[in-house]
Amino acid sequence: xxxxxxxxxxxxxxxxxxxxxxxxxxxxxxxxxxxxxxxxxxxxxxxxxxxxxxxxxxxxxxxxxxxxxxxxxxxxxxxxxxxxxxxxxxxxxxxxxxxxxxxxxxxxxxxxxxxxxxxxxxxxxxxxxxxxxxxxxxxxxxxxxxxxxxxxxxxxxxxxxxxxxxxxxxxxxxxxxxxxxxxxxxxxxxxxxxxxxxxxxxxxxxxxxxxxxxxxxxxxxxxxxxxxxxxxxxxxxxxxxxxxxxxxxxxxxxxxxxxxxxxxxxxxxxxxxxxxxxxxxxxxxxxxxxxxxxxxxxxx
Amino acid sequence: xxxxxxxxxxxxxxxxxxxxxxxxxxxxxxxxxxxxxxxxxxxxxxxxxxxxxxxxxxxxxxxxxxxxxxxxxxxxxxxxxxxxxxxxxxxxxxxxxxxxxxxxxxxxxxxxxxxxxxxxxxxxxxxxxxxxxxxxxxxxxxxxxxxxxxxxxxxxxxxxxxxxxxxxxxxxxxxxxxxxxxxxxxxxxxxxxxxxxxxxxxxxxxxxxxxxxxxxxxxxxxxxxxxxxxxxxxxxxxxxxxxxxxxxxxxxxxxxxxxxxxxxxxxxxxxxxxxxxxxxxxxxxxxxxxxxxxxxxxxxxx
Numbered sequence: 001x002x003x004x005x006x007x008x009x010x011x012x013x014x015x016x017x018x019x020x021x022x023x024x025x026x027x028x029x030x031x032x033x034x035x036x037x038x039x040x041x042x043x044x045x046x047x048x049x050x051x052x053x054x055x056x057x058x059x060x061x062x063x064x065x066x067x068x069x070x071x072x073x074x075x076x077x078x079x080x081x082x083x084x085x086x087x088x089x090x091x092x093x094x095x096x097x098x099x100x101x102x103x104x105x106x107x108x109x110x111x112x113x114x115x116x117x118x119x120x121x122x123x124x125x126x127x128x129x130x131x132x133x134x135x136x137x138x139x140x141x142x143x144x145x146x147x148x149x150x151x152x153x154x155x156x157x158x159x160x161x162x163x164x165x166x167x168x169x170x171x172x173x174x175x176x177x178x179x180x181x182x183x184x185x186x187x188x189x190x191x192x193x194x195x196x197x198x199x200x201x202x203x204x205x206x207x208x209x210x211x212x213x214x215x216x217x218x219x220x221x222x223x224x225x226x227x228x229x230x231x232x233x234x235x236x237x238x239x240x241x242x243x244x245x246x247x248x249x250x251x252x253x254x255x256x257x258x259x260x261x262x263x264x265x266x267x268x269x270x271x272x273x274x275x276x277x278x279x280x281x282x283x284x285x286x287x288x289x290x291x292x293x294x295x296x297x298x299x300x
Numbered sequence: 301x302x303x304x305x306x307x308x309x310x311x312x313x314x315x316x317x318x319x320x321x322x323x324x325x326x327x328x329x330x331x332x333x334x335x336x337x338x339x340x341x342x343x344x345x346x347x348x349x350x351x352x353x354x355x356x357x358x359x360x361x362x363x364x365x366x367x368x369x370x371x372x373x374x375x376x377x378x379x380x381x382x383x384x385x386x387x388x389x390x391x392x393x394x395x396x397x398x399x400x401x402x403x404x405x406x407x408x409x410x411x412x413x414x415x416x417x418x419x420x421x422x423x424x425x426x427x428x429x430x431x432x433x434x435x436x437x438x439x440x441x442x443x444x445x446x447x448x449x450x451x452x453x454x455x456x457x458x459x460x461x462x463x464x465x466x467x468x469x470x471x472x473x474x475x476x477x478x479x480x481x482x483x484x485x486x487x488x489x490x491x492x493x494x495x496x497x498x499x500x501x502x503x504x505x506x507x508x509x510x511x512x513x514x515x516x517x518x519x520x521x522x523x524x525x526x527x528x529x530x531x532x533x534x535x536x537x538x539x540x541x542x543x544x545x546x547x548x549x550x551x552x553x554x555x556x557x558x559x560x561x562x563x564x565x566x567x568x569x570x571x572x573x574x575x576x577x578x579x580x581x582x583x584x585x586x587x588x589x590x591x592x593x594x595x596x597x598x599x600x601x602x
Contacts, residue, residue, distance in 0.1 A: 127530075127579060127582045127583045127586060128579060129534050129537060129578065129579075129582075130538070131537075131541050131557065131558075132557065132575045132578065135564065135571050135575070138564060139564050139571075142564075143564050143568075234446075234447035234448050234449075235447075235448070235449075237447035237449070237450065238448055238449025238450060238538075239449075241450065241453070241542075242449070242538060242542070256450060256453065260453055260454060260457045261457070263457075268454065268457075272446070272450060272454055275446070275447060275450055276445050280445055
């Protein structure tokens with residue numbers, strides 16, 4: 001599997017029309033300088049040889065160096081991980097804080113005006129593209145009300161409040177999209193759980209409504225939510241790429257976009273590979289989470 | 301509306317369909333169907349309008365979408381320019397109208413590519429089985445192990461900036477969904493008695509695949525395709541927004557929105573004109589997709 005992925009990543013970038021040497025030296029640079037640079041980077045050798053060399057290094061944990069700034073790919077990425085993780089964590093928190101109450105209210109009071117409001121919100125969140133929502137938020141809170149900064153990044157762990165402020169709009173952008181998906185799934189699985197026999201039993205034995213919802217309904221309704229969130233992980237990563245791009249956050253997603261447009265082969269290869277790896281690992285984590293929520297599902 | 305995808309339009313609607321639990325509440329179901337019956341005509345109207353606008357773009361656009369008017373930049377929406385003008389004085393409405401072409405082409409062509417490629421691969425995997433099955437499905441798994449937008453971004457860069465590159469990139473990204481669906485269908489249909497009967501009558505493998513398996517396996521593919529178009533349109537807009545896709549000065553909704561980003565304060569209409577067009581189109585197509593699913597998929601319309 002990983003072999004296929006690495007081979008694919010490698011081939012992909014080498015089929016790219018456009019020469020990284022051009023990107024590095026602009027229009028200047030005479031022919032001999034270009035040739036020596038090409039030799040130095042190993043770009044003059046046959047593709048198969050380049051691949052073997054690359055794979056060999058890969059197995060030793062060396063992802064190569066960025067053509068543009070000459071630093072190892074790993075360093076380029078690790079410098080960018082913190083903003084991305086902070087963004088993801090905040091977005092996930094917002095999504096859960098928004099989706100759970102809305103879904104609960106929608107399900108318990110279902111077919112009422114509140115429910116319809118909730119479902120419309122979810123539809124909106126699903127059809128509104130990420131970048132449009134981002135610009136809408138920028139327009140309202142950044143440009144018109146001037147409450148929050150519209151781009152740039154300060155680390156909340158180093159700079160406290162101004163760091164949090166710089167992440168609010170990006171996290172809300174990413175969080176609301178996710179909240180819409182969670183809300184929809186949770187609402188319909190709650191509705192289903194509410195109709196089950198064990199809920200009637202729980203009520204019949206005199207449990208309070210709150211306890212019924214908490215320990216019988218909610219727990220059983222969580223599985224589809226985990227499934228859907230798991231399926232959405234890739235989308236979430238894509239959304240993060242766009243969000244980081246719009247808000248000029250120096251995260252991994254922004255790095256991918258910049259590297260693609262700069263034709264920085266080693267950097268693109270490295271980053272995409274690491275993202276694919278993270279994606280595969282988090283899918284595994286989702287599977288583990290199933291077993292934790294529902295002991296009946298254990299990996300055989 | 302089971303193909304629930306936020307943001308960029310990259311996801312796997314098929315699996316999401318499977319993940320949606322059946323609603324047990326009959327009354328709610330009936331209500332939902334009624335709501336859809338109301339929404340489907342709206343969706344159809346949106347789709348029809350979009351198609352007409354795309355086809356008649358040269359007739360409908362009040363101005364040349366590329367004509368700059370530097371004496372009249374960032375003009376407010378008004379009688380002369382219904383949606384205002386952009387930073388080089390181009391008419392936003394005319395550009396939105398021409399952009400409709402790009403979006404519809406992107407939506408339909410990339411899904412057609414994915415459905416065809418995925419359909420053929422899935423048929424091959426499901427019908428031939430054995431090694432072909434293994435190779436094809438591993439390949440599909442490999443495609444699926446990348447986050448879709450990241451893959452499309454890299455593919456788009458490889459294939460070159462331009463609409464063709466984006467169409468092919470999206471085609472590749474959506475292919476595994478169709479291949480898996482088709483394979484699953486073929487595996488079920490293959491065991492039916494009429495297939496045995498055809499074989500007993502001496503029909504060739506290819507004949508059986510074409511005449512008996514394909515028609516009986518095609519319904520979910522059609523449903524999936526109709527649900528995917530909206531997301532493909534979103535995906536094209538996202539890629540154009542990032543700078544792939546149709547190149548300037550040509551108009552596409554995504555690139556217009558990106559270009560207008562810097563003028564949110566002075567001229568928000570540059571962003572929100574194409575933004576509204578994109579949003580309405582996607583919502584409308586979603587309703588149409590739902591209606592088609594309800595109509596064609598008897599399992600979901602109890």
